[in-house]
Amino acid sequence: MKRILSVITVVAFFLTSCTGPEGPAGYDGQDGVYLVGQSFETTIDFTSTNGYQESVEVPLDIDLYESDMVLVYHLRGQIDGYDVWKALPETIYVNATEEFQYNFEHNFDFVTIFIESHPTFDFNILTDDERINQTFRVVVLPIDLVNSSRIDINNYNDVIQYVK
Numbered sequence: 001m002k003r004i005l006s007v008i009t010v011v012a013f014f015l016t017s018c019t020g021p022e023g024p025a026g027y028d029g030q031d032g033v034y035l036v037g038q039s040f041e042t043t044i045d046f047t048s049t050n051g052y053q054e055s056v057e058v059p060l061d062i063d064l065y066e067s068d069m070v071l072v073y074h075l076r077g078q079i080d081g082y083d084v085w086k087a088l089p090e091t092i093y094v095n096a097t098e099e100f101q102y103n104f105e106h107n108f109d110f111v112t113i114f115i116e117s118h119p120t121f122d123f124n125i126l127t128d129d130e131r132i133n134q135t136f137r138v139v140v141l142p143i144d145l146v147n148s149s150r151i152d153i154n155n156y157n158d159v160i161q162y163v164k
Contacts, residue, residue, distance in 0.1 A: 053114030
């Protein structure tokens with residue numbers, strides 16, 4: 001009987017001390033809270049009338065806290081039926097000597113998306129394809145999620161997997 005008990009103890013020890021391969025990396029919550037980002041899209045026109053900028057109200061159903069990270073991505077087109085998004089700020093080269101940027105700033109209520117360049121930039125050289133019907137996706141990520149994950153915020157596909 002002692003021998004059977006000893007064998008069971010040894011087998012139980014080996015079974016409980018075995019480990020398998022480590023699972024895929026996840027991200028830490030905070031006190032059991034599931035951290036997820038939120039997003040919304042907007043399409044705007046940049047004109048001389050609006051000073052080549054547009055302020056967009058953050059929807060009321062999106063919780064934006066002081067510590068959250070706000071990112072903006074510009075829809076650049078499609079490749080093989082998939083949207084191509086570029087992180088702002090985004091520099092566009094008009095010709096060999098001229099360039100401008102799509103950029104943004106935000107507060108708790110609004111995200112302002114604008115075109116900026118050097119003080120002598122001639123906005124008249126912008127084409128309608130660069131000014132009209134420009135679609136942007138605004139992404140709000142909790143800073144705890146950003147700090148606890150290996151998110152490349154410049155890679156839209158990496159970021160969007162954490163957005164509901």
